[in-house]
Amino acid sequence: MTTSEPAEPPDGSDHPVPDDGSEPAATRMDRLRAAAARGATRAQELDRSPALQRAVKRLRDALPGDAHFGDPLSLGGARHTEAAGRAIVGLTGDRPGVTRELGLGGVQVWQSVLERLGRGGGEHEVTLVFTDLVEFSRWSLAAGDDEVLRVLRQVGEAWEPPMTERAGTVVKRLGDGLMVAFADPRGALDAVVEARRRLGRLHVPGWSPRMRAGLHLGRPRRVGGDYLGVAVNVAARLGDAGRADEILASGEFLGRLDARTVTARRRRRLNLKGVPDGLEVYGLEPADG
Template identity: 85%
Template sequence: MTDPDSDSRSEDLDLPDDGSAPARDDGSTPSRAERFRVAAVRAAARARDLDQSPTLQRAVRRLRDVLPGDSHFGDPLSLGGGRHTEAAGRAIVGLTGDRPGVVRELGLGGVQLWQSVLERVGRGGGEHEVALVFTDLVDFSRWSLEAGDDEVLRVLRRVGEAWEPPMTERAGTVVKRLGDGLMVAFADPRAALDAVLEARRRLEELHVGGWSPRMRAGLHVGRPRRVGGDYLGVAVNVAARLGDAARADEILVSGEFLGRLDARTVSTRRRRRLNLKGVPDGLEVYAVEPARS
């Protein structure tokens, strides 16, 4: 039968250094519950000491540096996405309370390795070629100044319903929503272009609040670095700059992107007088439309 006072008494026990169960002041033998409590306290203290060991922490950090994948996985930039790996990383950081320790580093190292394996089999970004799409609404900022917040929100919801499904239905991943724009990543350039064409068609049918939203888009292919749920690198900058430079209803693509398409399926026009900052010299830019039957 459990001694009802055992817990309160065990809290005041002095723990001998030799690992034996402490004796009570009256010389009586501690109960089984007291001995278990003492053993648990000692084990927890030893675990904390090991977790906070500077030597072990340095060893685990060196191990993470040589493991495949992002050795910095666990910082805010790498945990911003919606994939399983980012969710697992956020859980580890939450459970360890942002406190450096061996357990935290081992957990993040395991997810780091898992993420690198997914990328190698084509389920991540990494070194794989990606077709990048940037879209936004022409003159949206000027219209929104007069429309008011409630109307702007209503329009953005209608726009999202019009242009997001064509992207996701063709295996596009919406990387981020940029207010009146989207950044979407595709594995297949042809699917990316078809999605943009369908999104533009749906948007042309949309008339809300006396305003007809009009879309522009930029498309490029490259091998951007995937960090968390985002992509970083020159390829991203190129696609974004093409989107900024497009006119209403215009779809601009790079020469690299155009080279991935069947030339018989598109009609092209070279855009020459463009001053694009932050893109490689000699970038060729084309406005594309479906080929006329």
């Protein structure tokens, strides 16, 4: 009678496979772990596939809502959508991936639905102003911290009083910029024009302080002392897009002004991320200025 030798294990482990067809539990676990590792590797490859990422990006562009939802500006609030977005970014990391974009795309649609139902905004219309110093970052690199601090104090003394004197509330100071909220659109424009005039009188060695501003109105949600929502995003994008001394405003803001008191020039070639489709943008100046 011949005794057969145990079969070699299929995965090269030290656990022989008995010839009766059964398999030790340890071997089965090794095989399951190996299969899981292969599956995880394949999932990572698909998640990082450039072709799939481009397809998901096209899908997000076609979905309602902010196709750029997931950047720091859109995740800075305390709403459920923003908290969910931060959780997705935290779980998937900063590395672009299909899973991350699909998750953010779902929250993007959720946010859009809430906005349409009126649950994403506040009760009162607010005019939002964002100001920014042009080429401040370039100048500050060579100026040194002490000089930068000195100049920022002078800038604050120049442009904050015109805001508060016209019933504006300084929501936050952004280093070289401001976010201010107004109840009156005309007061907001007048404050920006006066702030620009006062800033132009400052003299700084090696640099001429010049500002740009973005104005928009909407019904942002107030959380504590801050405002959150699409209207805030739009005003911030406008503030970033202007040229030196330029005041950019949305069509919604312009519609609240007496057309006889302003000169408006349509800005058509602006690539603004994260703003509603069809947003009209104008460069504004007082008609008497």
